Amino acid sequence: MKKNNFGKPMKLRQKLLMIYHEDGVLDLVVGISVLMLAGVMLLNLPALIGLIGIPLTFYIPIKDRVTIPRIGFIQFEAKESTRRRLIFLVIVGLAAFIILAFLGPIQNWISSSFTEIIRNNDVLIFAVIQAAILFAGGEILNNSSFRIYSLLSLVLVAAAHFIGFRVWIPVFGVGLTMEALGLSKLINFLKKSSITEKE
């Protein structure tokens, strides 16, 4: 009997979700966003942070062209519900990163002790936020690989805080991992699933 990441027998809906996400498209698309975030950090251009949401707009068109012709169409919940969740996730994610990116200019308005706590732990705070967003994204979009990316992100970015290397490096590492796993899933999926017969 197939088991989920928590060792419990998988229910039917989870099995169907596994089938739906075995193409790796979500991993690839979000991985590109994470790599772009690493680029923004490396180049120190917080004004470009809004651009990291752009790859997500390609998720549905890629699914339509790559996945649906091979396994058919399945919708897990009403379209409006999915759209609302996706928009919510993108807004929350961008808001979190924008707040962090622009915290510097507004620190005069905040108490100095609070500012110091933020400044001394900004990498850890970022680690928690990124991990939380990846985990929440996985839960909302029903993809269990994202729990692993969330944990990896938390560990690597926290390591940057304690060991002292620049934070864009572990973010880049997480993005690269997502791309590698996503690509591997996609290749296996394409090998296994040919374009299906018409009705």
Added chain:
Amino acid sequence: MAEKNPLFEVLLLTADIDKTVHEPARLLILSMLYVIDSADFVFLHRHSGLTRGNFSTHMSKLEDEHYVKVNKKFVDKKPTTIYRITDAGRSALDNYREKMKKILAELE
């Protein structure tokens, strides 16, 4: 006074089982539709393990019983059939599950 058959209640339960839902192929299809919003012919057929003709026959039966709603449309100029379970279909599966639990509880 005639003695009541000790199996009377179990007999009632088994006689009352919804045979439309009870058929294994239809039970699988209805179960898949129960846990999602909708799916098309290709997805359900591919993951049901049935031949195309067999699958179509079962879907027609489910549609006749109003357990499944069918929506035919064209997507990129290709005919697409989308299936969605109805409220009646959900109730039928829920009732079936309750009856089976009672019957199987007799085995304990």
